[in-house]
Amino acid sequence: MMANKNQKTNNDVFIIGVGMTPVGEHWDRSLRALALEAMTAAREETGAMRPEAIYVANMLAPALSRQSHLGALLADFSGMRGIEAVAIEAAGASGGMALRQAYLALASGMVNTALVVGVEKITERVTAEVEAALITSSDADYESIHGLTQTALAAMLMRRYEFEFNIPEYAFAGFSITAHANGAKNPNAMFRRPIKVETYQRAAILSDPINMFDAAPVADGAAAIFLARGDILPSNLPFPPVRIDASAAAVSTVAVHDRPNPLSFAAAEKAVKVVLDRAKINLDQIDFFEVHDRYSIFAALSLEAAGFAALGEGWKLAESGAIALNGQIPICTFGGSKARGDTGGATGVYQAAEAALQLQGRAGEIQVADARIGLIQSLGGIGSTAATHVLSAVETL
Amino acid sequence: MEITSHWRIKKQRYALVGEVCPHCSAKIFPPRDICPECGDEAKDHYQFSGRGEVYSYTTLYNAPAGYEEQAPYTVAMVQLEEGPLVTAQLTDIDVKEPEVGMPVEMVTRKLGSEGDRGILIYGYKFRPVLETA
């Protein structure tokens, strides 16, 4: 345990403001308008502080909106010309990696305050174009050229998992049911209705064995968090700061076929192990885990990679209710990608914002009781990049 | 993707030419010049047999742009008999339903077309090995 567990130090990095737009099909809103809404909401919680730097998380704007250079674009559009701003791209892990870059800048002492904003505008294009854009995060020469989609790659993992571990039919249903139960109570979620096991069982197949409820919808949205160093924390904040206890990232291979064991999310395993070491905590101390559940098989593999379940047994945590809000290890407490909606590169920032609300006791009906320590993990591609953070509630300042 | 990028990897695409590591004998596909097993340089060409078995597979209905007219189609990860996994489409499966572990062999087929002039891209697919009893 850290000696200063519940006290701040000057070098600590804190989340002091969060903002999120609802996730959905925002036909009437532009990329920059969505980002501005989240950025403004996060800054308002700090008394409208002006950050020294902006880190933008995005993966698809160059492909779908013909817009790159989001750092300068969003700094200008939000009235902050002159500051430092950059966009970070690591496919679906862009959000977690942007948070990590901001964390490193603040922890080093070179930057005092930063705004991390994740934004994605996906629904401007038809499905085939979105699929083509999403698959650019896989191996162009050896995967995408064969007409693969991300869903097809995930489906092959799920089929192999079912083959190797001989699991019962509908073993993954619990992931979707839990996510929708939580999402129903998240005002920003794309899907606000719980589902029954029969609904899951009757769902249309997207890419066998993945059905509609195994796959997260990709949609528009923006989330922002405002970070500040311990030595410049304002004294009159409306909500308690949330400390970033540790940050870690790792990569494995882009192509799934290049992995010694495709059913092992090696990057996720490494990033969790390192982040727990850095935070000087063990798994038992984690009160909730924001998993990047783009597919239900990802949730199972992420729980196994983190060490919450043995290989081939992650689905049991869904079946037993261990992942529910009142379970042993709640996941996707705001609905996860499945019910909140997956906002591509912005997802990791949503996870951080949602975890902050849990640790501040602001999660309303989806509050995890006595949440002190949260683990969040942002995945890019088919688990190729993993960015992982430990966040904690601060008791005394 | 530009035409030159397809030309550059035509040996791999047409004939499953990979590499063998001169240090640890690992067979490598796709070629990557640095051996993933031992980390040393590995640039010796190696001709894979094209035989293997299905590691996993799925059928796509929502194809990405450029592949819509082929949908639905079935893709697989194939474990080559020399070891590596390779991703490709399955073909000729109207005669035999795919399953995990099914023996397959490489064939060269049209993968798709590209650009305004519709340049055809050829490469490997895999088909079931039919028992010749």
Ligand SMILES: [Zn+2]
């Ligand atoms: Zn070697």
